[in-house]
Amino acid sequence: MRILHTSDWHLGRTLYGKKRYAEFEAFLDWLLGILAERKVDVLIVAGDIFDTTTPSNHAQQLYYRFLCRLNATGCRHGVIVGGNHDSPSFLDAPAELLSFLDIHVIGAVTEDPGDELLMFRGPQGDPELLVCAAPCLRDRDLRVFEAGESLEEKERRLIQGIREHYRELGVLAGARRSEAGKNVPVVATGHLFAAGGRTAEGDGVRDLYVGSLAHVGADCFPDCIDYLALGHLHAPQRVGGDDFRRYSGAPLAMSPGEAGREKSVVFVDLSAAEKRVELIPVPAFQAMERITGDMSALEERLRERIFQGSAAWIEIVYDGSELVPNLQERLNAIVAGSELEILRIRNMRVVRTFLDSDSLTPGESLDELDVSDVFSRCLDARSIPDTQRPELLNTYRELLARMDSEDPRAE
Secondary structure, three states: OEEEEEOOOOEOOEEOOEEOHHHHHHHHHHHHHHHHHOOOOEEEEEOOOEOOOOOOHHHHHHHHHHHHHHHHHOOOEEEEEOOOOOOHHHHHOOHHHHHOOOEEEEOOOOOOHHHHEEEEEOOOOOEEEEEEOOOOOOHHHHOOOOOOOOHHHHHHHHHHHHHHHHHHHHHHHHHHHHHHOOOOOEEEEEEOEEOOOOOOOOOOOOOOOOHHHHEEOHHHOOOOOOEEEEEOOOOOEEEOOEEEEEEOOOOOOOOHHHOOOOOEEEEEEOOOOOOEEEEEEOOOOOOEEEEEEOHHHHHHHHHHHHHOOOOOEEEEEEOOOOOOOOHHHHHHHHHOOOOOEEEEEEEHHHHHHHOOHHHOOOOOOHHHOOHHHHHHHHHHHOOOOOOOHHHHHHHHHHHHHHHHHOOOOOO
16 A cells, blocks of 8 residues: 655645745645655545634635545545644535545544544455544543643643543554454554654644643554554654654745755555655745845845845844834835745844843843743743742643634534
8 A cells, every 4th residue: 555644734824914825736736746656545634734723715625626636646545634723523524525535534533433443445345454543632522621630630631531542543453453354554643742743943833732741652652553644743753763653744834934944745655565654855836035134134135035036935034233213114125126025024123122131041032932931931020929830821821722723613
């Protein structure tokens, strides 16, 4: 079996208000070409198909148009699981219809874990591949809240729920493989934050779970899994150094800060005598760049890019010591009439002027802090007692997680 693993498309995502539909369409067209070229049997999309729980009509059109063209590539099966950015109900709504196209959608945890097991068979009816299609495991799906429980207890219950869900899938997969009478390869999916996973500035990843529990151990996944296809982290990477437990990463850069980082999809060949994995680089469909410096450095770099005929989207970070009140006008005047487009200007001189100097250490900038760090600094500035901090941090992280994971149409 030849499998292609991808995730975190985030269809509909904008960049500083700039719509990116042309990029998404170019990626999906490229992906269809790869599926045909590599003679892929099964496509796996491990969550975050859309960027929001209420995707735009254009984002939906790209999604369904891609699915309608999938079989024409020779790909026999599609597996799509929900991520924390997706609406489970939205993904699941057309699931029965899509199943007639051999596209299998699991938007949320099912009441019967057996419904997440998919046995794919060859033209003669022989079992070829068993997929444990686990979606994003939200805490409300896995455990029951108890009044008065501590943060540590909440974390322990959640990690136990994740482990138990995969344990059940592993047991069921073993039974189904025994019934098949042959050593059918097992592939599992997931959309979570595995221990040791890497994130990077500007990649748009937000923790799925509260507290330190975003990092689930590799021992949560059963040994019977031949390949683990994960989503949520946007940098392609292995889990625990294992070639066959991987994040495919997001195919598009989430911000100019990611410009130049290699994006990929994962090709998995289970039909050879020895299974193998290959990363297929994804082209950059829209050039983007972050330019940092004082006024003279910014002017020089912009004029250089114009001379080169670049059509990049630019993020400017001004870090000069001089206060430039008409910074935006001066920079826009430089790129006027060119193919360059400045999407965002960050004036760090202004930030340093208005930021409380006691909140930052020497040499530190606001951009180096994530949202949790900023909240912690606010607690410090207001002298919040240590006894109150765990619950405040817990509540804050829950709010952040809900912003990404909850379906506003659900009751």
